Amino acid sequence: MPPSDKVTIKVKILEEEYHEITIDWSDGQTALQRQQSVFRKLQSITGIPIEYSYFLIFAIPEERVGWSVFYNSDFKLKSHGTLTDDDRFNKEKVMSIIENGDEFIICSDLRCSDDKHLYCFYTLIHTDFLDETDCSEAICHHKESRAFTNRRAQLVADEALNGQLNCLLPNNRSGNEREWVNIYLRLNIYQFIVAVCKQHEPFRQENSGFMLEQGDSRARG
Numbered sequence: 475m476p477p478s479d480k481v482t483i484k485v486k487i488l489e490e491e492y493h494e495i496t497i498d499w500s501d502g503q504t505a506l507q508r509q510q511s512v513f514r515k516l517q518s519i520t521g522i523p524i525e526y527s528y529f530l531i532f533a534i535p536e537e538r539v540g541w542s543v544f545y546n547s548d549f550k551l552k553s554h555g556t557l558t559d560d561d562r563f564n565k566e567k568v569m570s571i572i573e574n575g576d577e578f579i580i581c582s583d584l585r586c587s588d589d590k591h592l593y594c595f596y597t598l599i600h601t602d603f604l605d606e607t608d609c610s611e612a613i614c615h616h617k618e619s620r621a622f623t624n625r626r627a628q629l630v631a632d633e634a635l636n637g638q639l640n641c642l643l644p645n646n647r648s649g650n651e652r653e654w655v656n657i658y659l660r661l662n663i664y665q666f667i668v669a670v671c672k673q674h675e676p677f678r679q680e681n682s683g684f685m686l687e688q689g690d691s692r693a694r695g
């Protein structure tokens with residue numbers, strides 16, 4: 475038997491069954507082709523359209539060295555950075571991040587792009603960080619439920635809603651953060667963009683494109 479040049483991980487939506495993803499480093503594909511098949515697999519599991527899936531991050535145990543954002547080359551909206559680094563998903567980099575047999579929870583988040591269309595991004599969170607019964611800092615059981623994931627998938631694909639966003643949001647996010655939040659509230663999507671659960675607010679504030687308190691009436695007290 476020749477030595478195996480494959481790595482298999484398992485991914486799932488919280489409280490569902492695992493799906494296997496196998497990466498075969500000797501399948502003759504390019505790094506980018508292998509990466510895109512991971513995005514397509516995530517689309518097939520989550521229902522989130524690949525053209526509105528911006529990037530993928532692996533959240534892995536601290537002792538591992540790798541940390542990287544993998545940008546989806548089929549992303550259709552305006553991006554913040556360089557999307558086309560064709561060799562990013564290479565063996566050396568990926569194998570510094572994942573190990574054969576790893577299990578991940580597929581977490582997704584909803585945001586609005588600079589060109590005013592909703593999109594999602596994925597964080598595959600290693601099950602070392604999973605609290606099976608309750609929310610933890612890493613994984614919110616409400617946000618990552620199938621119901622919420624389906625909602626995010628519907629929202630990015632809702633062209634009537636995205637048309638409204640395109641119409642109503644001021645062109646520049648910068649300097650108009652409060653107005654953007656007001657529009658999210660008016661279109662009833664704010665609760666899908668910010669934390670759904672107290673536990674995650676500090677993390678979400680840091681990582682969202684605007685400051686939470688600007689749209690939060692409690693902060694004005």
Ligand SMILES: [Zn+2]
Nearest residue numbers: 492493494519
């Ligand atoms: Zn599957």
Ligand SMILES: [Zn+2]
Nearest residue numbers: 553554587588
């Ligand atoms: Zn931007």
Ligand SMILES: [Zn+2]
Nearest residue numbers: 609614615671
């Ligand atoms: Zn939670």
